[in-house]
Amino acid sequence: MVGGRKKYDVITDYIRQNGGTQVTLTFTQIDELLFPANGLPKTARKTLDWWANDYRYPEKGAYAWLNANYEVVHVDLLKEYVVFRPLLKSAWLLK
Template identity: 75%
Template sequence: MARRKKKYDVITKYLKNNGGSQVTLTFTQFDELLFPANGLPKTARITLDWWTNDYKHPEKGAYAWINAKYEVVYVNLEKEYAVFRPLVKSTWLERN
């Protein structure tokens, strides 16, 4: 059975193919490369809440970058770009 495709899987795929380095994407890149049919959601352009690293709200994009093992570290709504960084596994988690 094929896995159901999710709305933001294209972000996951893009980040996974990045090679594990920091990525900066402009909102225009999201529109043209990742979401050519619909563009980035309007809420992503006007509120930082959409960019929160919160896996519990799949209507936002967080599950896409978290599934790729990335996190958002900076968003500039005025200049329209977001910076993603690979997640780093905490050593204190390994000791417990």
């Protein structure tokens, strides 16, 4: 954490600036555009758990997209992409 910013705040900023009804990013885009120094963690490429919409695990990236008011709606580990959509508050409360 540098200057009060968290590791995945760059994702929050990107989604807020580029968001619409849907944001789709490949893992390569995230690596190159968002984390050029070290890329996504290996677990993000191998497990769906890393992409869970769950604040309880800050070492994973969920707080980044949830803070942007988006949620992960699809992850394809083979084709290496993730789809974010605006968070529906009523749907979120039901989970």
